[in-house]
Amino acid sequence: MMAQLIDGKQISAEVLQEVASEVALLKAEHDIVPTLAVVLVGEDPASQVYVRNKVKRATEAGMGSIEHRLDAGTTQSDLNELIDFLNNDPEVHGILVQLPLPPHLNEDEVISSIHPAKDVDGFHPLNVGALASGRPSLVPCTPQGCMIMLRQVHPDLSGKNAVVVGRSNIVGKPMAALLLQANCTVTIAHSRTKNIESLCRNADIVVAAVGRAEFINADWISPGATVIDVGINAIDVDGKRKLFGDVDFESVSPIAGAITPVPGGVGPMTIACLLLNTTRAAKFQLD
Numbered sequence: 001m002m003a004q005l006i007d008g009k010q011i012s013a014e015v016l017q018e019v020a021s022e023v024a025l026l027k028a029e030h031d032i033v034p035t036l037a038v039v040l041v042g043e044d045p046a047s048q049v050y051v052r053n054k055v056k057r058a059t060e061a062g063m064g065s066i067e068h069r070l071d072a073g074t075t076q077s078d079l080n081e082l083i084d085f086l087n088n089d090p091e092v093h094g095i096l097v098q099l100p101l102p103p104h105l106n107e108d109e110v111i112s113s114i115h116p117a118k119d120v121d122g123f124h125p126l127n128v129g130a131l132a133s134g135r136p137s138l139v140p141c142t143p144q145g146c147m148i149m150l151r152q153v154h155p156d157l158s159g160k161n162a163v164v165v166g167r168s169n170i171v172g173k174p175m176a177a178l179l180l181q182a183n184c185t186v187t188i189a190h191s192r193t194k195n196i197e198s199l200c201r202n203a204d205i206v207v208a209a210v211g212r213a214e215f216i217n218a219d220w221i222s223p224g225a226t227v228i229d230v231g232i233n234a235i236d237v238d239g240k241r242k243l244f245g246d247v248d249f250e251s252v253s254p255i256a257g258a259i260t261p262v263p264g265g266v267g268p269m270t271i272a273c274l275l276l277n278t279t280r281a282a283k284f285q286l287d
């Protein structure tokens, strides 16, 4: 039996529809157009693609979008000034600074300078703390998208053993916090973890956020487990750029109970949740 495919394209389309109706409501009732400002520093090709997609989807959902493209040599104070301006612009509801930044810029300083109520990436220390202590906050988009996908398979996650492979601030840690909030028993694995395979083999849910192509194979997965593959690894195959997940889809899908594909899995959910966060931010700012 092949695993159930958790279709990120379809589920994200549903989320985007929900966003579009929220946007219409905000317009009709409060004369507000939820607006996302995206800041891109430099010419990283992958970041350019991400930014283009985010702006495109925002427009499709009836939202406003503002793009600020700064050259790679932008100084910290110029960037801070722009963020300050966006923080104070009442027409801007969400601010996203595309990461990674060029190495001469301090990412932590930039993240902390975004007003927490406009921090649609959910990376500001106040939002991180709010998530950790279970208070309403703007939740990082990728793990939020993973949770929506997991709920399709497990409406009740209570008591499930979940292993998150990866402990980054943008995926692994907030993912673990959300699973814990949903009453899973959570293990976070990383590069220093011992017996990582056997930990995964005991899991009902494995979330892979490692950044290594096809790192997790069939030997790691218990029959019937749910596998969420966050990885996006671009590799040249015969001169063509191909995307691979962190999970070896071919070997794992006959064993798992449900699995997300790459591409077409977590990726589209991330953008949908970004727009969801922007409408949420617009509503917070109303209050």
Ligand code: NDP
Residues within 6 Å of the ligand: 142, 165, 166, 167, 168, 169, 170, 171, 172, 189, 190, 191, 192, 193, 196, 209, 210, 211, 212, 230, 231, 232, 233, 266, 267, 268, 270
């Ligand atoms: P990071 O590089 O920040 O983190 C990777 C994590 O994996 C680290 O915690 C690292 O451990 C761990 N790791 C690395 N090697 C091993 C190993 N051999 N065994 C166990 N753990 C290991 O990556 P991100 O969290 O930012 O991203 C992870 C993946 O998800 C990437 O492929 C990225 O492209 C993708 N991604 C996809 C998104 C989407 O929208 N679908 C959004 C964001 C990311 P340690 O901390 O010990 O170094």
